[in-house]
Amino acid sequence: MAAVLVAVLLPLFMDPFTTISATNIFIYIVITLSWALFSGPTQYISIATAAFFGIGIYTSALAGELMPFPLVVCLGGFASFILALLVGLSTLRLKGMYFTIFTFGLSELIRHFVLWWEVVMTGTVGRWVVSIDPVPVYYTMLVILVVTISFCFFIGRSRYGLALRSIGQSEEAADHMGVNITAIKINVFAITAFFAGATGSTMATRWTYIDPSIAFNPLFSFMPVLMAIFGGIGSITGQIIGATVLTLLADFLLTEFPYYYMLIYGIILVVVILFLPSDVVGLWDSIKKRRQKELHENT
Amino acid sequence: MSFAFYCDIAFGGLVLGGLYALIAVGLSLQYGVARVLNVSHGEFIMLGAFATYSLYTFLGINPLLSLVITGPAIYFIAFLIHRTMFNRIRKTSPTIAAFEGNSLLASFGLLFIIQNIALLGWGPDIKGFHYLSGSLKLFGTTYAINRIVALALALIAGIAFYLFLLYTHLGKAIRAAAQDRDTAQLMGVNIHKVLGFCFGLGAFMAALAGFLISMIFEITPTMGLPYTIIAIIAVVLGGLGNILGSLIGGLILGIVGNVVMCFNPALSMVAYYIIFLLLILLRPAGILGKKT
Numbered sequence: 001m002a003a004v005l006v007a008v009l010l011p012l013f014m015d016p017f018t019t020i021s022a023t024n025i026f027i028y029i030v031i032t033l034s035w036a037l038f039s040g041p042t043q044y045i046s047i048a049t050a051a052f053f054g055i056g057i058y059t060s061a062l063a064g065e066l067m068p069f070p071l072v073v074c075l076g077g078f079a080s081f082i083l084a085l086l087v088g089l090s091t092l093r094l095k096g097m098y099f100t101i102f103t104f105g106l107s108e109l110i111r112h113f114v115l116w117w118e119v120v121m122t123g124t125v126g127r128w129v130v131s132i133d134p135v136p137v138y139y140t141m142l143v144i145l146v147v148t149i150s151f152c153f154f155i156g157r158s159r160y161g162l163a164l165r166s167i168g169q170s171e172e173a174a175d176h177m178g179v180n181i182t183a184i185k186i187n188v189f190a191i192t193a194f195f196a197g198a199t200g201s202t203m204a205t206r207w208t209y210i211d212p213s214i215a216f217n218p219l220f221s222f223m224p225v226l227m228a229i230f231g232g233i234g235s236i237t238g239q240i241i242g243a244t245v246l247t248l249l250a251d252f253l254l255t256e257f258p259y260y261y262m263l264i265y266g267i268i269l270v271v272v273i274l275f276l277p278s279d280v281v282g283l284w285d286s287i288k289k290r291r292q293k294e295l296h297e298n299t
Numbered sequence: 300m301s302f303a304f305y306c307d308i309a310f311g312g313l314v315l316g317g318l319y320a321l322i323a324v325g326l327s328l329q330y331g332v333a334r335v336l337n338v339s340h341g342e343f344i345m346l347g348a349f350a351t352y353s354l355y356t357f358l359g360i361n362p363l364l365s366l367v368i369t370g371p372a373i374y375f376i377a378f379l380i381h382r383t384m385f386n387r388i389r390k391t392s393p394t395i396a397a398f399e400g401n402s403l404l405a406s407f408g409l410l411f412i413i414q415n416i417a418l419l420g421w422g423p424d425i426k427g428f429h430y431l432s433g434s435l436k437l438f439g440t441t442y443a444i445n446r447i448v449a450l451a452l453a454l455i456a457g458i459a460f461y462l463f464l465l466y467t468h469l470g471k472a473i474r475a476a477a478q479d480r481d482t483a484q485l486m487g488v489n490i491h492k493v494l495g496f497c498f499g500l501g502a503f504m505a506a507l508a509g510f511l512i513s514m515i516f517e518i519t520p521t522m523g524l525p526y527t528i529i530a531i532i533a534v535v536l537g538g539l540g541n542i543l544g545s546l547i548g549g550l551i552l553g554i555v556g557n558v559v560m561c562f563n564p565a566l567s568m569v570a571y572y573i574i575f576l577l578l579i580l581l582r583p584a585g586i587l588g589k590k591t
Contacts, residue, residue: 043396045400045403090580091580094579094580094583096396096399097336097399097403097539098579098583100400100403101336101531101535101579102576102579105528105531105532105572105575105576105579106576108528108572109569109572109573109576112568112569112572113569116566116569222404222407225404226404229404259419260415260419262411262414262415263411263412263415263416263419265411266407266408266409266410266411266412266415267408267412268408269404269405269407269408269411270384270405270408270409270412273388273401273404273405273408274384274387274388274405
């Protein structure tokens with residue numbers, strides 16, 4: 001609560017640059033949390049975040065002039081929600097690597113399709129987005145952030161969270177225990193897409209110019225994965241810290257070494273995967289084991 | 300729509316198909332055997348293309364000759380990467396699924412690293428060179444000589460590789476490892492060596508394809524990812540882990556791609572994805588794979 005209060009009052013004392021950089025951090029926290037909410041416990045590694053994010057961005061570009069900003073954000077989230085629902089319904093049979101490849105193919109397909117559509121139908125590649133002051137954008141992102149964090153928190157402690165984890169450990173066993181795995185997978189996947197889409201809609205107002213390769217940049221699919229692994233899958237606090245640290249690092253690298261930015265990021269990605277004690281799939285298990293060990297030692 | 304027009308499409312499709320087949324076989328070796336879904340596969344294609352370009356334009360070395368230098372060099376680089384990176388991931392990952400996830404992410408890191416080093420080294424501009432760019436008239440259609448050479452080389456490489464896989468000791472070890480890694484190990488296959496060799500050979504195939512691409516098309520440091528995606532689609536088309544299937548998958552994809560490209564160039568990538576999404580939804584085991 002205290003943190004929220006500080007965050008609400010912050011723009012009053014901060015210069016615009018800090019507000020924008022704080023908004024940036026919020027964006028990455030939201031997409032990291034929403035990625036990890038589904039892919040962490042279920043072990044279905046999705047790299048479609050860029051698709052949902054980009055759909056939100058395009059909603060903002062198309063509807064930005066037609067309706068008030070908060071409505072645009074909701075609409076962006078809703079569009080992504082629908083897309084994720086369709087993806088969820090069609091990818092039920094896919095497991096493991098196939099799901100991952102499918103999600104990646106999906107975001108690339110949408111990118112190429114939008115590019116083709118823009119070139120053939122509108123004749124230009126890019127679009128303008130209605131620009132909005134940094135402060136309202138900051139507050140919108142703050143609302144989305146608070147909703148996402150509370151959603152992740154409550155899901156993790158509810159029977160849905162338990163069901164998600166049981167899917168990750170053994171889908172068949174979960175099915176036999178009476179968990180409606182299909183409904184849970186699709187619903188959670190679609191809700192996490194809603195957050196990513198709403199974030200995309202908000203982010204678009206800051207860029208003002210977009211084109212398919214900006215909106216569907218595959219980097220937005222990998223950033224949340226990297227940040228979640230870095231911070232720790234299964235721990236909301238860890239993910240928030242991971243996203244914050246890596247966003248600050250990215251901002252620093254982008255301003256100090258613009259030409260080496262992606263190179264350094266690639267090195268960080270490799271180093272994180274090579275040297276962090278846990279991994280995407282195994283991390284959850286090791287945390288659980290450690291907790292059990294602590295419990296044993298305490299009792 | 301004359302006979303010559305169809306000849307043209309068919310020939311272009313075969314050239315593209317041959318290239319895609321080589322790329323797909325390379326990825327198939329890396330994913331089917333070494334279990335690394337190497338997203339940086341296209342970067343090795345780019346390295347092969349740029350190495351050929353640089354050796355030809357700056358040192359004047361004949362492209363056909365430079366393959367003798369670049370091929371082994373890229374094989375060695377990839378072998379080292381497997382030894383240092385993917386072996387470590389293999390040792391720290393508890394399950395094969397964990398290894399696949401981690402190595403996928405690590406190879407994305409590799410993609411960013413290789414691509415950006417190339418961007419720093421060669422600059423972002425489109426490059427190309429002329430070699431064997433004459434043409435040959437046959438049955439009323441003109442064929443570019445470099446395309447004929449590329450098709451011939453792709454065919455030779457494909458057949459040579461297939462024979463290698465079928466009849467040599469190492470080829471048999473690779474097929475055994477692709478089918479069942481643990482049993483292969485029990486049968487006395489040095490799995491450690493085979494995995495590294497497969498990863499290196501996959502990169503070698505990529506370099507070979509890159510060399511052929513540099514003779515025909517223009518090249519940029521960011522050209523890799525589309526080829527990687529095409530390779531993934533071709534590998535899924537032929538069935539994961541089925542090396543011969545990848546060869547056929549690549550060929551089919553090249554022919555389809557060339558036909559679509561003749562009617563609407565912007566849609567060829569969309570066509571690949573639609574094939575891919577339909578395939579993965581309707582028949583995930585691939586056109587040659589057994590139903591599971």
